[in-house]
C-alpha cells in the first residue's frame with residue numbers, strides 16, 4: 667500500500683533523485699546477468715552460422731557454433747541457453763517423427779553442450795512446429811489441431827530431450843494436459859530432476875513472425891494458431907492456465923510475448939508467487955532493432971530499459987535475444 671503523503675513541501679520526491687548515489691539507494695528493482703535466458707537457433711542444414719535476416723545480430727548456429735555460443739554465454743555469467751531448431755524442410759512430415767528422434771539437431775546440441783559446458787543450464791522447446799510439414803504446433807487432421815494425439819508426441823519429445831541431458835523443458839505448444847502427461851512420463855523414466863518451464867500464458871500473437879522465419883516455419887504455416895494459443899483480449903484465462911500447469915507439475919511458468927503483456931506477468935507473479943519468466947519475443951526484438959538501425963532509439967538504452975520493465979512487473983527472468991549484449995553491459999557497469 668502506498669502511504670498517504672503529508673503535504674508539500676515535506677514530501678519532495680525529487681530529493682531522492684538528486685544524485686546517482688541517492689537514486690541507487692532508492693532503486694526498487696535490479697537487473698542482473700542472472701536474470702537472462704538466451705534463446706539461440708541451431709541447424710544442421712547448409713547456410714548456418716549466418717545472421718537471420720529478420721533478426722539483426724541473431725545467428726543460426728551449427729552444432730559447433732552452438733557449443734561456442736554456450737561457452738561465451740557461460741563466460742558472461744548467463745545461467746541458461748534455450749535451443750530452437752531450424753529443420754531441413756525435407757525431414758518435415760505431417761506426423762513430425764523427427765521431433766523425438768534422439769539424434770535430431772536439438773538433441774545432439776544438448777549432448778554437445780552438456781559435455782563441453784556443463785555449468786550452463788540447457789533449456790529446450792517442446793512443440794511440433796519446427797518438424798511439422800504444415801507449420802502447426804500440433805498434429806492436424808481435417809484442419810483440426812488434435813490435442814491428445816499431439817500430447818503423446820510431446821511426451822516422446824520431452825523424454826528424448828531429457829535423455830539427451832536437458833535441464834529445463836519448455837513446452838510452448840499450448841495443448842491441454844501436456845504438463846501432467848510429461849511430468850508422469852519423466853517420473854516413470856527416472857528423470858525426476860528435470861524441470862519444466864511451462865509456456866502457460868502464450869498468446870496468439872503477431873510478434874512471432876521473425877521467429878517463424880528463423881525456424882523456417884513461415885511458408886509452411888497453414889492458417890493461424892488461434893485455436894490453441896490465447897486470445898490477446900484475455901487476462902483471467904492466463905491465471906487459470908498458470909494454476910492448471912502448476913497443479914500438473916510445472917516448476918516455472920512463462921508469459922509470452924513480453925512487453926505487450928506485462929500486466930499478465932504482474933498478475934501471475936502476484937497471484938502465485940512462483941518462478942515467473944517472460945519471453946521478449948522475436949517481434950519485440952526486431953521492432954527495437956529496426957528503430958536502432960534507423961537511428962531512432964539507442965541500442966543499449968532501449969535494451970536495458972525494456973529488460974528492467976520485466977523485473978518491475980515481477981518477472982524473475984527474461985528470455986531475450988539481447989542476452990549476450992545485455993550481459994556484457996551489465997558486467998561492465
Ligand code: PBG
Nearest residue numbers: 793795838873874877947948949
Ligand atoms: C512455437 C514457438 C514460437 C515461438 C517460440 N516457440 C512461435 C509460434 O508460436 O508460432 C516464438 C518465439 C519468438 O517469437 O521469439 N512453438
